[in-house]
Amino acid sequence: MRYTRPIALMCSLVLSASVFSAEPVKTLPGDITLNQAQQVVRAALRHAETIKVPMNIAVVDAGGNLKAFARMDDAYLGSIDIAERKARTARYFNMSTRALGNAAQPGQSLYGIEATNNGLAIFAGGELLIDRKGVIVGSVGVSGGTVDEDESVAKAGARALSGSTR
Amino acid sequence: MRYTRPIALMCSLVLSASVFSAEPVKTLPGDITLNQAQQVVRAALRHAETIKVPMNIAVVDAGGNLKAFARMDDAYLGSIDIAERKARTARYFNMSTRALGNAAQPGQSLYGIEATNNGLAIFAGGELLIDRKGVIVGSVGVSGGTVDEDESVAKAGARALSGSTR
Amino acid sequence: MRYTRPIALMCSLVLSASVFSAEPVKTLPGDITLNQAQQVVRAALRHAETIKVPMNIAVVDAGGNLKAFARMDDAYLGSIDIAERKARTARYFNMSTRALGNAAQPGQSLYGIEATNNGLAIFAGGELLIDRKGVIVGSVGVSGGTVDEDESVAKAGARALSGSTR
Amino acid sequence: MRYTRPIALMCSLVLSASVFSAEPVKTLPGDITLNQAQQVVRAALRHAETIKVPMNIAVVDAGGNLKAFARMDDAYLGSIDIAERKARTARYFNMSTRALGNAAQPGQSLYGIEATNNGLAIFAGGELLIDRKGVIVGSVGVSGGTVDEDESVAKAGARALSGSTR
Numbered sequence: 001m002r003y004t005r006p007i008a009l010m011c012s013l014v015l016s017a018s019v020f021s022a023e024p025v026k027t028l029p030g031d032i033t034l035n036q037a038q039q040v041v042r043a044a045l046r047h048a049e050t051i052k053v054p055m056n057i058a059v060v061d062a063g064g065n066l067k068a069f070a071r072m073d074d075a076y077l078g079s080i081d082i083a084e085r086k087a088r089t090a091r092y093f094n095m096s097t098r099a100l101g102n103a104a105q106p107g108q109s110l111y112g113i114e115a116t117n118n119g120l121a122i123f124a125g126g127e128l129l130i131d132r133k134g135v136i137v138g139s140v141g142v143s144g145g146t147v148d149e150d151e152s153v154a155k156a157g158a159r160a161l162s163g164s165t166r
Numbered sequence: 167m168r169y170t171r172p173i174a175l176m177c178s179l180v181l182s183a184s185v186f187s188a189e190p191v192k193t194l195p196g197d198i199t200l201n202q203a204q205q206v207v208r209a210a211l212r213h214a215e216t217i218k219v220p221m222n223i224a225v226v227d228a229g230g231n232l233k234a235f236a237r238m239d240d241a242y243l244g245s246i247d248i249a250e251r252k253a254r255t256a257r258y259f260n261m262s263t264r265a266l267g268n269a270a271q272p273g274q275s276l277y278g279i280e281a282t283n284n285g286l287a288i289f290a291g292g293e294l295l296i297d298r299k300g301v302i303v304g305s306v307g308v309s310g311g312t313v314d315e316d317e318s319v320a321k322a323g324a325r326a327l328s329g330s331t332r
Numbered sequence: 333m334r335y336t337r338p339i340a341l342m343c344s345l346v347l348s349a350s351v352f353s354a355e356p357v358k359t360l361p362g363d364i365t366l367n368q369a370q371q372v373v374r375a376a377l378r379h380a381e382t383i384k385v386p387m388n389i390a391v392v393d394a395g396g397n398l399k400a401f402a403r404m405d406d407a408y409l410g411s412i413d414i415a416e417r418k419a420r421t422a423r424y425f426n427m428s429t430r431a432l433g434n435a436a437q438p439g440q441s442l443y444g445i446e447a448t449n450n451g452l453a454i455f456a457g458g459e460l461l462i463d464r465k466g467v468i469v470g471s472v473g474v475s476g477g478t479v480d481e482d483e484s485v486a487k488a489g490a491r492a493l494s495g496s497t498r
Numbered sequence: 499m500r501y502t503r504p505i506a507l508m509c510s511l512v513l514s515a516s517v518f519s520a521e522p523v524k525t526l527p528g529d530i531t532l533n534q535a536q537q538v539v540r541a542a543l544r545h546a547e548t549i550k551v552p553m554n555i556a557v558v559d560a561g562g563n564l565k566a567f568a569r570m571d572d573a574y575l576g577s578i579d580i581a582e583r584k585a586r587t588a589r590y591f592n593m594s595t596r597a598l599g600n601a602a603q604p605g606q607s608l609y610g611i612e613a614t615n616n617g618l619a620i621f622a623g624g625e626l627l628i629d630r631k632g633v634i635v636g637s638v639g640v641s642g643g644t645v646d647e648d649e650s651v652a653k654a655g656a657r658a659l660s661g662s663t664r
Contacts, residue, residue, distance in 0.1 A: 026572040033571050066578050069567035073531050074524040077230055078258025080564050081283045106272050119281040147275045190626070191633040192406040192592055194526045194560045199405050228526045229561015232412050235401035239365050240358040246398050260524055294522070301523040409562055410590025413615045438604050451613040479607045 032061045032129060032137040036161055037068035040129060040140050044157030048072060048144070055144035055153055056083035059129070062137050064091045072144070079143035085119065086126030086141030086154075092117060094136060097126030098151060125150030127158045137161070198227045198295060198303040202327055203234035206295060206306050210323030214238060214310070221310035221319055222249035225295070228303050230257045238310070245309035251285065252292030252307030252320075258283060260302060263292030264317060291316030293324045303327070364393045364461060364469040368493055369400035372461060372472050376489030380404060380476070387476035387485055388415035391461070394469050396423045404476070411475035417451065418458030418473030418486075424449065426468060429458030430483060457482030459490045469493070530559045530627060530635040534659055535566035538627060538638050542655035546570060546642070553642035553651055554581035557627070560635050562589045570642070577641035583617065584624030584639030584652075590615060592634060595624030596649060623648030625656045635659070 037059040048055040054075035059068045066087075071080060086097050093100050101122035103110040114120045124147040129138040142154040203225040214221040220241035225234045232253075237246060252263050259266050267288035269276040280286045290313040295304040308320040369391040380387040386407035391400045398419075403412060418429050425432050433454035435442040446452045456479040461470040474486040535557040546553040552573035557566045564585075569578060584595050591598050599620040601608040612618045622645040627636040640652040 034568055038568070063575070065569075065575050066567060067569050069564060070532055070536070071563075071565050076259050077561070077563050078255070078283050078286070082279070085282055101278065104278065114278045114281040119284070120278075121282055122278040123276055188632070190592075190628045191631075194528050194633065194635070196526050196528075200402055204402070227561070229409070229559070229563060231403075231409050231561060232401060233403050235398060236366055236370070237397075237399050243395070243397050260522075296522045299523075300520065301526065303526070408591050410587070410615055410618070414611070417614055433610065436610065446610045446613040451616070452610075453614055454610040455608055 028062065030131070030133075030135060030137065031063075032059070032067060032131075032161075034067065036131075037061075037138070039160045040157040041068050041070050043160035044140065044142060044153050045070060045072065047153045047156035048142075051145075051149060051152070053145035053149050053153075055142050055150070056080050057153070057157065058083040058087045058141045059157075060084075060087045060091055060138050060141075062091070064088050064139075067138065075144045082121055082143035083125075083141040085121040086123075086143060086150075087139045088141070089117075089120045089122070090126035090128055090139035090141065091136070092120070094128065096124065096128065096151075097121055097141070098124035098147075123147045125154050127151070127154040129158055129161050131161055132163055194228070196297075196299075196301055196303065197229075198225070198233055198297075198327075200233065202295075202297075203227075203304070205326045206323040207234050207236050209326035210306065210308060210319050211236060211238065213319045213322035214308075217311070217315060217318070219311035219315050219319075221308050221316070222246050223319070223323065224249040224253045224307045225323075226250075226253045226257055226304050226307075228257070230254050233304060241310045248287055248309035249291075249307045251287040252309060252316075253305045254307070255283075255286045255288070256292035256294055256305035256307065257302070258286070260294065262290070262294065262317075263287055263307075264290035264313075289313045291320050293317070293320040295324055295327050297327055298329055360394065362463070362465075362467060362469065363395075364391070364399060364463075364493075366399065368463075369393075369470070371492045372489040373400050373402050375492035376472065376474060376485050377402065377404065379488035380474075380485045383477070383481060383484070385477035385481050385485075387474050387482070388412050389485070389489065390415040390419045390473045391489075392416075392419040392423055392470050392473075394423070396420050396471075399470065407476045414453055414475035415457075415473040417453040418455075418475060418482075419471045420473070421449075421452045421454070422458035422460055422471035422473065423468070424452070426460065428456065428460065428483075429453055429473070430456035430479075455479045457486050459483070459486040461490055461493050463493055464495050526560070528629075528631075528633055528635065529561075530557070530565055530629075530659075532565065534627075534629075535559075535636070537658045538655040539566050539568050541658035542638065542640060542651050543568060543570065545654035546640075546651045549643070549647060549650070551643035551647050551651075553640050553648070554578050555651070555655065556581040556585045556639045557655075558582075558585045558589055558636050558639075560589070562586050565636060573642045580619055580641035581623075581639045583619040584641060584648075585637045586639070587615075587618045587620070588624035588626055588637035588639065589634070590618070592626065594622065594626065594649075595619055595639075596622035596645075621645050623652050625649070625652040627656055627659050629659055630661055 044057045054072040056079040104122045114122045126141045140157040142150045210223045220238040222237045222245040270288045292307045306323040308316045376389045386404040388403045388411040436454045446454045458473045472489040474482045542555045552570040554569045554577040602620045624639045638655040640648045
């Protein structure tokens with residue numbers, strides 16, 4: 001092992017110069033890939049089909065920007081916006097939209113927060129996407145059924161990435 | 167050159183038929199027609215005149231896009247936006263705005279939904295337009311009186327299309 | 333004359349009390365009525381049918397607020413907004429949108445004006461509605477064809493109100 | 499009275515089948531399906547990979563509402579909005595965004611149109627989606643490369659639906 005390091009380092013130094021002169025790296029290493037986002041969408045679609053509820057499914061990356069989206073046939077038109085908003089809201093506050101919503105009820109500490117950020121979604125259906133290393137790499141928002149159904153579909157999507165049942 | 171004009175014209179006339187038949191169809195068959203939308207508006211106007219309340223009446227198509235609108239004399243200026251928003255909201259969630267509003271009360275599952283979609287109208291007065299084949303072809307939104315008055319006018323409009331008293 | 337005044341005044345006092353106690357007048361006397369706005373829309377529709385171009389037609393009142401609207405079958409979805417905007421723009425500057433557009437070309441005095449008012453429409457198809465007394469009571473905006481076609485339909489609508497061919 | 503409940507329940511159970519079949523149809527027959535939209539996205543992705551340009555790809559339905567979206571790794575964040583806007587713009591005016599852009603140059607008839615509809619995209623990369631029956635069922639917008647590259651990817655997507663090379 002000890003001999004490989006310097007060689008690897010040299011290679012890396014040689015390459016880094018050319019890589020830099022070539023062009024900067026455009027995406028943070030470890031951010032969600034399109035491939036991963038599509039896995040999340042597919043897993044969510046499968047669960048939505050199982051429970052027979054037409055859903056809108058949106059995935060955003062670690063920066064909160066849209067990465068993938070799918071609207072099932074017969075899903076609400078008004079849920080396009082809500083699915084995207086749930087995904088964005090979850091990542092904006094690093095918690096599920098259900099948790100945020102609980103804190104935003106009348107009399108609670110975050111009452112009124114939904115009026116910020118050009119409108120947040122503060123009901124269940126937005127879940128964080130956490131990879132196998134425990135890094136938040138984005139979030140998924142689902143809208144189209146009851147909030148419990150939305151949440152179950154979002155969680156099915158999230159599990160596709162974390163590889164667990166949490 | 168002077169002989170080419172008539173020939174070009176003839177070609178153009180001959181071609182125009184086939185070109186016309188090859189032109190893509192611009193509206194999905196079955197979407198609400200202007201004729202239908204105006205029937206809805208007229209029926210709503212008649213009911214509004216009967217109950218003597220000046221109303222704003224908006225009709226959107228299956229895609230949620232405005233198809234017809236009328237503001238009665240003395241109707242609120244602020245209800246132009248509300249009538250359009252009620253119509254859009256009903257189609258966005260395939261239910262009356264009264265039904266949506268019930269689910270959006272504090273403590274209910276959709277509390278806060280009005281902050282999505284750049285602002286929804288979650289009080290009565292938006293009704294689906296369902297044709298005689300049972301297809302949702304748009305919706306009608308009414309604003310200008312109490313929400314019960316608005317709803318009765320919207321329902322009068324919707325009945326003009328469904329041909330029923332549902 | 334001196335005997336008529338008190339009598340007129342008495343009548344006026346008697347009437348004003350009942351009028352006032354009834355409720356304030358909600359619309360400026362002389363503003364466009366829904367009946368007039370629908371005449372404008374119908375005349376515009378007839379002309380659009382004659383030239384066989386599906387149009388969006390919007391009428392605003394003297395305050396620039398939407399009074400009536402109709403989208404013909406197959407008319408552009410993007411022209412809903414443009415028809416309303418043309419109508420509003422014409423009334424906002426009391427000139428046709430063609431005239432305003434000429435003054436907004438690169439190098440002209442109003443270059444860039446289209447970015448104000450949340451977006452103006454600065455191409456032909458918006459015309460003032462002037463009643464038979466010479467009062468501007470609103471405007472009509474038309475969109476769906478070439479700007480010349482739009483303008484001809486808007487002018488057909490405007491003539492229905494002015495009763496002239498100007 | 500106590501006997502009516504079970505009977506009502508039975509009726510309700512019996513009816514629920516017919517009620518279900520009587521539930522209104524939520525999507526206009528013939529509108530783009532998620533399956534079709536995903537075919538368009540996949541075909542566009544394949545072409546983008548071939549020319550090695552990371553792209554944002556958006557598909558809207560006949561009503562101009564988002565149906566599917568994918569952002570390739572390293573594609574511009576600013577192109578999320580542009581891809582969606584190109585798709586919407588193409589459907590709003592039933593033409594490619596290149597064709598619309600040509601008519602919107604300074605001195606041309608539609609100069610300034612980009613300020614309408616809350617901002618249109620008037621450069622190449624938005625193409626209509628026309629099915630095999632010749633019906634416009636939506637559109638695709640692509641952004642991430644030069645406008646020529648964007649357009650070639652959008653056209654590759656559109657061909658997946660029309661089954662032709664037009």
